[in-house]
Amino acid sequence: MRAVHFGAGNIGRGFIGALLDQAGYETVFVDVNDQLIEALNDKKAYNVILAGANETLNVQNVSGLNSKQDEEKVIEAIKEADLITTAVGPHILPMIAPLLAKALKERTDRSSSPVNVIACENMIGGSSLLENHVYEGLTNDEKSQFKRLIGFPNAAVDRIVPDQNHEDPLTVEVEPFYEWVVETTNIIGDQPEVNGITYVDDLTPFIERKLFTVNTGHAAAAYLGRKHGHQTIQEAMEDKVVLEKIQGTLEETGAILIEKYEFKPEDHQAYQAKILERFSNPSLTDEVTRVGRGPKRKLGPQDRLIRPAVEYFDWVGSEPVYLAEVIAAALEFNDPNDEESQEVQISNEKYGPLETLKKIADLSDSHPILNLVEKHLN
Ligand SMILES: NC(=O)c1ccc[n+]([C@@H]2O[C@H](COP(=O)([O-])OP(=O)(O)OC[C@H]3O[C@@H](n4cnc5c(N)ncnc54)[C@H](O)[C@@H]3O)[C@@H](O)[C@H]2O)c1
């Protein structure tokens, strides 16, 4: 079986690539990083170290292509693929869509064999977003052909993979835990057979539980950790003041999730506890700058901070004070190497942080979250 995976980065190599190899796929990684592509073609294998578990997986049957320089080869690989996956980041999905569309058009012109495209990104509806971008340049006939042959099932992926620093650029150290949930609704043809994928009929509770617990908690640790002078998530978790605020934030998102999806409170508490333990994993060093990257995206209306903060008023009927503090810290997150954080800082200076927040988070002038956030702004 053959897979094409866009994004040979941390989650691409450390999670999706590893599971695809175990399931018997030959994987072509498509990326723009020449160092990674050359190393993949040179070695045809790489190591995934399970941090703290004393276990290393050797992932084989892999190769690399550059999405800009090897366009024809990417198209050929997509024509032959049994599965297509991505882990490039939500902002890159629109950029890979034109090449994907071109390749899928050539594929559907010649073959009636169906294929599924699974976006493994931290967002709600990642595959649907990619599908919309892929459909942008299609004629109505092409759209109906795609509807018949190309599935875009949405997914939730969970595994903490920090930024890497090894002599071999392909080696990747990951936490042992993982979860990959795929929605059956939009699958065309057979479900991809990958050990480790859990298929569900409705992804909504799974993606919301993951994004608004793992990623909201992580964002709290990163932004409040940075504010309190910490370099890593592990250091932030050791600071009692920060930890208490992370726990408070998770209680707020938990209250919404329990109410909305009727999760048993004790099950959700166990889920939260497991996540806090994962954040503290002493075998990992996860920089607050990685976890806090892209604050503009993370302050978006559907993302991990604003969506639960806004929903808290309706579902719980009181004020999300911890979420408000994290939102304020996200607005103040200043990493010179992070383009989005710099954009936010420039906007803060020009228009003020509340105006910046209103614009990024698409909030009305009178939204009650604004007053709560203001209390925590320096
Ligand atoms: N790292 C984690 O802990 C983790 C866990 C779950 C989900 N995710 C999600 O997975 C996605 C990737 O995150 P990551 O941590 O692996 O990031 P990363 O930066 O390590 O990897 C992204 C890869 O995409 C490549 N890329 C960029 N532009 C491209 C293009 N036009 N075509 C092909 N490849 C391109 C980059 O060169 C890089 O190798 C994100 O959506 C992230 O939210 C990450």
Ligand SMILES: O=P(O)(O)OC[C@@H](O)[C@@H](O)[C@H](O)[C@H](O)CO
């Ligand atoms: O990848 P982002 O930027 O959306 O979020 C940063 C981290 O919270 C994230 O990568 C987690 O490590 C991951 O989602 C764990 O499953």
